[in-house]
Amino acid sequence: MYRSQQLALKYLTAAIALFGIMTIAGLMSAYYYINPNFLFGILNFNIAKILHIDTMIIWLLMGFMGAIYWFLPEEFGRDLVGIKLAEILFYVFCAAVAVVAVVFIVVQHGGSNEMALWFINQGRKYVEAPRWAAVGVVVVMAVFAYNVLGTAYATRKISGITAVLMIDLVPLLVLYLDAFPALSNMSADLFWWWWLVHLWVEATWEVLIGCIMAWTLMQLLGTSRRIVELWLYIEVALVLGTGILGLGHHYFWIGTPGYWLTIGGLFSALEPLPLLGMVIHAIYDAGTHHMKTTNRPAFYWMLAEAFGNFLGGGVWGFMFTLPQVNLYAHGTQWTVSHGHFAFWGAYACAVLSVMYLVIQKLRGLAQVDGRLWKWSFAALNIGVLGMVGALLVAGFAQAFVERAIGGSTHEAYLMGQANPWFVESMITRFIFGIMFAAGYVALVWDFLTIGKRRLVLAAAEAAE
Amino acid sequence: MHLDDPAFWRAGAISTVAVMSVALIMLTVNSLAAIRPGGSHVPHYTVINEHIDYKFDADRGEDVPVIGGSEPLFGKTVDAAQAKALIGKGKMVIQSRACIDCHTFFGNGAYYAPDLTKAWLDPGWKTWEAITGAKTKEEAMVRFLMFPEKYRISERRMPNLGLTRQEAEATVAYLKWMSAVDTNGFPPNFGHMQAKR
Numbered sequence: 001m002y003r004s005q006q007l008a009l010k011y012l013t014a015a016i017a018l019f020g021i022m023t024i025a026g027l028m029s030a031y032y033y034i035n036p037n038f039l040f041g042i043l044n045f046n047i048a049k050i051l052h053i054d055t056m057i058i059w060l061l062m063g064f065m066g067a068i069y070w071f072l073p074e075e076f077g078r079d080l081v082g083i084k085l086a087e088i089l090f091y092v093f094c095a096a097v098a099v100v101a102v103v104f105i106v107v108q109h110g111g112s113n114e115m116a117l118w119f120i121n122q123g124r125k126y127v128e129a130p131r132w133a134a135v136g137v138v139v140v141m142a143v144f145a146y147n148v149l150g151t152a153y154a155t156r157k158i159s160g161i162t163a164v165l166m167i168d169l170v171p172l173l174v175l176y177l178d179a180f181p182a183l184s185n186m187s188a189d190l191f192w193w194w195w196l197v198h199l200w201v202e203a204t205w206e207v208l209i210g211c212i213m214a215w216t217l218m219q220l221l222g223t224s225r226r227i228v229e230l231w232l233y234i235e236v237a238l239v240l241g242t243g244i245l246g247l248g249h250h251y252f253w254i255g256t257p258g259y260w261l262t263i264g265g266l267f268s269a270l271e272p273l274p275l276l277g278m279v280i281h282a283i284y285d286a287g288t289h290h291m292k293t294t295n296r297p298a299f300y301w302m303l304a305e306a307f308g309n310f311l312g313g314g315v316w317g318f319m320f321t322l323p324q325v326n327l328y329a330h331g332t333q334w335t336v337s338h339g340h341f342a343f344w345g346a347y348a349c350a351v352l353s354v355m356y357l358v359i360q361k362l363r364g365l366a367q368v369d370g371r372l373w374k375w376s377f378a379a380l381n382i383g384v385l386g387m388v389g390a391l392l393v394a395g396f397a398q399a400f401v402e403r404a405i406g407g408s409t410h411e412a413y414l415m416g417q418a419n420p421w422f423v424e425s426m427i428t429r430f431i432f433g434i435m436f437a438a439g440y441v442a443l444v445w446d447f448l449t450i451g452k453r454r455l456v457l458a459a460a461e462a463a464e
Numbered sequence: 465m466h467l468d469d470p471a472f473w474r475a476g477a478i479s480t481v482a483v484m485s486v487a488l489i490m491l492t493v494n495s496l497a498a499i500r501p502g503g504s505h506v507p508h509y510t511v512i513n514e515h516i517d518y519k520f521d522a523d524r525g526e527d528v529p530v531i532g533g534s535e536p537l538f539g540k541t542v543d544a545a546q547a548k549a550l551i552g553k554g555k556m557v558i559q560s561r562a563c564i565d566c567h568t569f570f571g572n573g574a575y576y577a578p579d580l581t582k583a584w585l586d587p588g589w590k591t592w593e594a595i596t597g598a599k600t601k602e603e604a605m606v607r608f609l610m611f612p613e614k615y616r617i618s619e620r621r622m623p624n625l626g627l628t629r630q631e632a633e634a635t636v637a638y639l640k641w642m643s644a645v646d647t648n649g650f651p652p653n654f655g656h657m658q659a660k661r
Contacts, residue, residue, distance in 0.1 A: 032576065036620040041613070044623045045576045046565035112556035112631050123559030125573060160470060182559055184552045186569055186642055187499040187506050191492075226470060233473035237480045244484035245491075253581075253650035254570040255505045257498045261648065263491070327652050331571030331579050408651030410588045413578040414618050 001362075002073035003087070004080045004147075009362070010090055011066030012355055016444060018059035018097070019348075023440050025051035030433050033426040047108055050121075050128045051101065056343060057126060058097060063351030064208055065144060068165070070358055071215040072148065076157055081150035082143065089140050096136045100129050117182055124189075126197055127179040134179045141176060145169045160229035161214050164236060168207045175199050187255030194250040201343075202271070202313075203243045209350050210235045213302065216354055220298055221289055231281065238274030246271045249321040253330060261323040268321035272314030282306035295360050297373040297450075301353035304381060308345020312388070316341050328403040332416075333425070334395025341388045355447065365451040372446040379439025386432025394425035505646040509547035512537045512637050516644045518585050518654055526649025537637055538602055547641075553631070554638025561625045570647060577622065579651060584636075584643035587655050605639070606632040 028048040032038055039048075069086075073079050080086070103120055110116025117123070118131045127134065149166055152158050158166070178196040183189040214228040248264025282303050293299040316338040320329040329335070360368045398416040406412025416422060466472055502508045507529075515533035520526070536542075542550065558564070564573040567580050589601040595615060598604035608615055609632040612622035627635065 040621065041623050044566075046562045046574065049565045049574050049576070050562065109561050109625065111626075112553060112560045112634070114556075116560040117556075121560065121562050123562040123564060125564050128562060128565070160474070182555065184509075184548070184555045185499065185501055185506065186555070187645055188496070189555075190570060190572055191495065191499060230468065230470040230473055233470055233477045237473060237477040240477070241480040241484055244481070244488050247488065248491075250572075251495070253647045254572070255499050255645040255647055256495050257505060258648050259491075260495070327650060330650065331568045331573070331575065333575060336575060403652060407653040407656045408579065408582070409655050410578045410583070410586050417618070417620070 002079045003083050004069045004073045007083065007087055007090060008066045008068075008070035008358070011062045011069060012351075012358060014090075014094055015059045015062040015066055015351065016355070016447065018055045018062065020440060020444070021101075022052055022055040022059060023437050025049075025055060027430070027433050027437060028052075030426070030430045034430055043105065044108075047104055050104055053126055054128060055101075060205075060343070060347045060351060062093075063347075063354070064205075064212065066358075067212045067215075067351065067354040068144075068148070068208075070354070071212070072151065072162075075159060075162055075215070076151050076155045078151070078155060080147040081154050082147050085143050086147050089143050092136065093140050096133050100133045103130070104128070114182075122179070122182070124179075124182075124193060127193075129179075131180055134176075137179070138173070138176060141169075141173050145173055159225065161211050161225075161232060164207060164232055165211045168204050168211070171199065172204045172208070175204065190254045191251070191256065194247060194254075198247045198250055199244070202246060203240055205347065206239045206243065207236055209305075209347060210239070212354060213305070213350055216298070216302060216350075216357060217285070219357060220293060220295060220302065220353075221285055223285070231277075234277065235274050238277065242267050242270040242273060249326070252323055252326055265321065265323050269318060271321075272310065272318050275310040275314035278306045279310045294366060295356055295368040297368060297377065297446075298353045298356035298360070300377055301349050301356060304377070305345060305349035305353060308341065308349050308384075310345070312338070312341025312343075312345035316388075316392075328399040329395060332395045332398035332402070333391045333422075334399060337388050337391035337395055340384065340391065344384045352443070356450075359447060359450060363451045368451060370446070370450055372442055373450065376439045376442035376446055379435050379442060381439075383432050383434075383436025383439055386435065387429045390425040390428035390432060394422045394429070397421035397425070507531060507641065507644040508544070509551045509641055510542065510544055511644045512547055512550070512640045513541050516585065516640065518582055518643070520656075524649070527652065527654055528649070529644045529646055531644055537640060538600075538633065547637075550634050550637045551641055553634035554636075554641075557627065557631045557635045558638065561627070566622075569642070570645075571650060577620070580639060580642070581645075581647060581651060582643050582654050584640045585655065602633075602636050602640075605636045609635055 025048050028038075029045065029052050032045045032048065069080070107120050109123075110120040120130055121128050122130060122134070129137070148162070148169060152162055152166060175196050178192050181189070181192065183192070210232050214232050217223045217228050218225060245263055245267040248260045249268040251260035251264055286299075286303060291299075320326055320334055320338065356368060356373075359365075397419045401419050401422075402408060402412045402416030406415050498504045499506045511531060513534065513536050514531050515535035517530040518527050519530050521528040534541075558569075563569075563580075566574050566577040568575060569579075570581050571579060573579075589604055592604040592608060592615075593599070593601060596604045596607040598607055606629065609627050610629065611624060613624045
């Protein structure tokens with residue numbers, strides 16, 4: 001095994017641990033809605049929410065990095081340049097994440113000065129990590145880019161997939177620099193913040209995961225490089241062709257000119273297209289292979305990714321990015337429903353697919369299957385669907401009661417939050433959250449044990 | 465043209481990304497001019513010296529901010545530099561206390577607490593003057609922001625985030641300025657129901 005792949009294992013392990021912390025913080029965030037006195041004045045909603053969304057970003061990022069560190073040496077036929085530095089930075093990265101989490105929980109916030117932003121909390125959604133930690137993320141990403149670009153330069157072996165990956169790393173790094181400013185003007189602040197959030201999540205991350213899924217397809221189904229590269233280019237063209245100006249759907253109400261309503265509405269409506277293409281292709285792949293594969297969990301998680309990305313990102317996004325709908329749906333639990341479904345479908349499922357693929361190679365398994373993965377697959381996906389459905393109903397109630405009827409005031413907000421449809425949806429969401437957490441436990445147990453029991457049996461039989 | 469040739473789609477991907485990126489840059493230049501303080505959609509920070517309203521505009525078919533008439537905040541007119549410093553301070557309060565991880569601003573944030581886009585214009589502050597014993601809306605807001613845990617309006621409360629008087633005043637100034645931003649009619653129907661009552 002390459003050193004880079006050993007590093008990949010560390011990143012994937014850290015990712016799965018952070019996935020657990022994200023789940024706990026998510027359950028807490030959901031519980032505040034049911035019992036607002038929970039930890040009041042000790043650990044308020046905003047801190048649990050920050051832990052939930054920031055660990056979500058970090059575990060997915062670590063999952064991507066782990067996947068790429070796993071596949072790249074096989075692609076290049078050698079270990080990565082600068083791997084020693086990357087190994088050291090892994091520990092620095094983990095330590096930084098731990099320190100930031102402790103500061104969030106213990107210190108929580110500082111005064112209204114630059115020091116607070118540098119060392120405690122930046123207070124911008126998704127990029128709350130203090131600036132020193134954001135600098136750390138930049139350094140980690142820069143070394144990651146150096147590993148990829150340096151190895152490509154050293155080997156002079158650049159495939160279509162690695163070329164796309166290398167180009168994608170540039171905006172991935174540059175856009176993150178937007179994690180630092182504290183502009184007084186909220187309109188300008190949100191304008192640039194969306195460059196970071198949207199162009200990361202709905203553009204560069206989509207391309208990144210496209211590269212990862214291309215390698216996964218080649219290993220899992222033996223799809224030819226020519227075909228995966230062809231589809232990767234199509235995906236890049238469609239995802240970025242619609243996603244770059246799809247940014248406009250975040251510019252409807254932040255103080256930007258009215259033309260964004262037309263531009264954002266149009267391009268957002270087109271955004272599901274590449275995701276629909278992925279679904280069609282997944283069904284085609286599944287059909288041509290008669291659903292037969294040596295790694296069923298990886299295959300099913302890959303299918304879940306295609307469907308989840310299309311439904312959660314595409315359909316759910318399309319449903320409320322039409323300006324006429326968004327005027328009432330924006331800033332309600334409708335958004336939360338979309339966010340959960342999209343992140344889960346587009347990214348989490350893909351990372352889990354890669355993890356099963358890695359386990360197969362790691363343990364030298366000819367066949368990966370069993371019962372436990374099915375339980376975790378079902379609990380996690382039904383958990384997500386239940387949460388997403390409940391949040392959607394809550395969002396409908398808010399759009400109707402708070403926005404359309406109530407007129408969006410403080411009183412209308414309270415009316416919306418007290419509406420039975422909203423209250424019951426929050427309870428339902430929490431119950432499905434518990435199911436999701438159970439699925440996570442089963443997933444981790446499966447990761448730890450899958451294939452091992454069979455290996456032990458085989459060894460015992462051989463000994464006899 | 466060969467649709468099954470990766471090179472064709474590679475060229476397509478490169479040209480699509482290039483065209484879209486150029487379009488985004490052009491729109492960004494235009495938008496940044498509109499959203500600078502004093503631009504077509506975002507008011508100068510000194511708007512905190514004026515009366516702000518949010519009314520239905522029949523031509524545009526949506527609610528728009530209406531600015532006019534002197535209404536100094538805390539009874540004190542500020543110049544451009546003072547207003548800029550006050551708004552800057554307000555934003556630092558909002559970031560350092562991670563307000564956006566409970567509230568929403570222009571609908572962006574965490575949904576656990578009310579949207580603050582037009583909070584300054586909320587008809588509910590009249591009641592809050594009585595609750596807090598304040599003579600003005602801005603004073604009621606300051607008293608609430610400094611000791612929110614004292615005022616229980618629903619089961620969900622706002623925690624005390626240790627705001628000083630100066631920080632609370634800066635936050636109120638920020639909310640007043642923000643309410644004058646032209647948000648293309650978001651939020652819709654704001655306060656119309658209360659007005660009818």
